[in-house]
Amino acid sequence: MRSRFLLLGAVTALTLVGAVPAQAIVGGTESTEAYSFMGSFQPGFPAPPRADGHGCGVEVLAPQWVLTASHCAGKNPTGARTGVPRGWKVRVGSLDTTSGGEVAEVDHYYRLATSGDEGGFWGKDVALLHLKTPVRAEPVRIAAATPPDNSPVRIMGWGMTCDDSKNPACYPTRLREADTVVQPASTCKNASPGELCVGRRDGSVAASNMDSGGPALVRDGDGWALAGVVSGPDGVHAPTLYTDVTKHAAWINDVISGKVVPPDDEIPNVEGAVELYGCVGSVVRGPAAKPDDPALLLTNGHCVLGERPAPGAALVDRPADRLAPIADRQGYPQATARANRLAYATMTGTDIALYRLDKTYGQLAAEGAKVFQLGSNPVRAGDPLTMAYTSERMNCRAEAVVPHLREGGYQQDDSIRYATSAGCKPWPGTSGSALLAADGVTVAGIHNTHNVDGGQCTVDNPCEVARDGTVTSVRDRGYGQQVYRIAPCLAEGSEVDLSRPGCALTGARG
Template sequence: MPASPAQAIVGGTESARAYSFMGSFQPSYPAPPRPDGHGCGVEVLAPQWVMTAGHCAGKNPTNAKVGVPRGWKVRVGALDTTSGGEVAEVDHYYRLATSHDDGGFWGRDVALMHLRTPVRAKPVRIASTTPSDRTPVRIMGWGMTCGDFTNAACFPTRLREADTVVQPSSACPSSAVGELCIGSPDGSVAASNMDSGGPALVREGGRWAVAGVVSGPDESGKTLYTDVTRHADWINGIISGGNVPPDDQIPNVEGAADLGNCVGSVVRTPASRPQDPALLLTNGHCVQGQRPAPGAALVDQPADREAPIADRQGYPQTTVHANRLVYATMTGTDIALYRLDKTYAQLKDEGAKVFRLTSTRVRTGDPLTMAYTGGRFACTAEAVVTHLREGGYQQDGSIRYATSEDCTPSHGNSGSPLLAPDGATVVGIHNTHNDAGEQCTDDNPCEVGPDGAVTSVQGRGYGQQVYTIGACLTKGSKLDLSRKGCTLTGAKPRPGRRSGRPQ
């Protein structure tokens, strides 16, 4: 079951009055896909503390467990997500677990968020014990009332609620230890998408108490709630200040450009001037539309692509728009260059990281840092292989990474820059790894030695040299394949030299 938002209140009705402790979590990054900005539910536990689901606070770029967010706020004590109540900025988050914890994630999907300023809302307390089967509960939230993300009517701005019961764990086949199974037997009353973090309320001493927070849907149609009563010591330890975990050491991901399916980086050459349009480097196989054919290159084509450029923590420092595909090939190397709508001077003014593009090749033993939008890998060039073949393409002088727990790129890391120890120079670009140990097929690159011997090892990762790019670029971020020293695929032949690369 993925750590994604659960399904809003199905089978409920609009609340007649506001609950002082109930709130809407509204992060600006990543922005929820709805006009009101609502992403998850929260509950006020103390004047500067709210509780939500762990995966809601997991919407930080590096999947950190404890850290400082950017652009997060909550609106509490309101019926409507767009008005009323109190609005406060979130300045810290604490997640009990991440999906990578050895202790497991399910049943521990809970988080606390600290508010920069206190709110006057009356808090709700944690229930004293796990509610037994058939216990009446009230659920509420602003989640989706239908499944069409393009239909604004599916996103209610008014709080909805429903009364239901705790079901036996056996009624939720996908439930884990520490989760409550909640909803009507047929699933007609349950939580919904963007109700995540919302409460399951029980009555104790004539007052509401929160027993659980929405974690995710069950295959039965009911909803799985994290039983927060099991984590009262963790919650109280943080709120009281007696046991506050330290911030995670967040890797510096400055300059990584998020292309959705790939990663990129803004690069400049010695010929680049401040007034020149900036260039973004990624893989040739990351281009939109038709990939360049074996033995060929795409040159000077229209483009329409946006990419946020990350700050040190991975939040967008600025956003650029690629309006031209300057060059792309998957032969000889696997690169693509986009021309952006901003100059190098503009990006400098906006605080965006711009890397230098190397003019020297990576050699065996060179240390490399692979920068991607969610973190960094520490890699070493184990070898520079003669040829790398994959799915009908061949690259030359490819960089094989040494096998290491610190260097485990996967799908989605394509296009990530390989940085020199100075952290400012792009010396290569990640492009592939062998998934299944097959030879020379898609996602299974093979090495071809000088003697023609073919080897293929499952799990091996590879990057491409980029030192040849600068020789083909001129002032104004223009490509000139006829320049002396330009050897990229498609370069104009000169006497005594062949163009392109062998297949």
């Protein structure tokens, strides 16, 4: 799949492709009259980084159906094509994302395409959301045909108006619109079949980040018809790419009419995974943990925010402030805690970080959150392992325990090499995933790296060092770290005490 940014309103890319420079709807103005069919999709999880909860645009096509971009519905935790969401809603028929119009809960989503489709994703970036209750808003019709080049279109949305994601002023709550044209496809260098190139050639009128799913409208008598929905930018200072919805009118109409009812995807059990946005974690308890002890969150040392531990060193008892949503079976938060202390982190000897949470084991148990047992025995060659990622469970096996693993100036010892298999192929973003033992409740190890391009001992290219000093690096080979050294260092109250007898973590004073 070619690299292209999506105009998605989430904290991170969520398995999509990076962040996009700001493309404020310049040349546009605040809308003075509401469009009954225009709406704001407010997914709730993952929560967009704005107070109004807006993530994408939607258009009402029928009393219980709205259309948006597929990558907007891809915000479901496991990236499923079809399924039942949690906490999704739309506000339609209002100029403002915070008040007015009608609010309805989304109870089902149907995505035409996903990023893993062999037939491609671009040009098929559309999804239907079914509403739990009907809305009274007057629907918009789908245009009868693809608008010709240079056709006038109207675009609109609540996308960002500046590029500072931490500045509330960059997130308008009032609908904005602009009149522009459909450019020839050749104007957009990344246009795929089934896409419209919309906006001024220099990008001075274009859709903005968090306008995904928003409409390109053409005149239909005295009203409007929907020709396209925002998919992503063509680049900086360039028009925007819209999926041509006229190409998918048959699929849309078949789903809305009930002629075609796509089956729900089978959702993997991802209970207990903690989304750390770029890394993964899990809540673990040591053998002597008590219900009133603060819970501990385990992830990689290289996943800490801010300063990483230096080679040969550890970070101990540092302030922290990090959200920890603990997933239920379908990946939605069963409970949410906050990491308020970095108890320990190192990338030497092993690659681990332990955060103390603001909730106890007893509190998490009362909320039904999954807590894993921290393993006390080393992983051995041949041991079955399950990699607990946020959207799937990967079936792995320990192929070998290698004496030393080196990467970018760090060295870990007794590292776990996975056997190469179709079911165990980690990628960037899986760092910190728990490696579960055969019982499914014991964290036996923690995934931390894989060799990206065959390089030797460089960042993202770990190499094995044998006892005789032989260095080996193999592209795509994945590795995890042992965790059995952690338990001897845990004291009462979930404190890490490096002076305890038997503690052998980096920095130990015992």
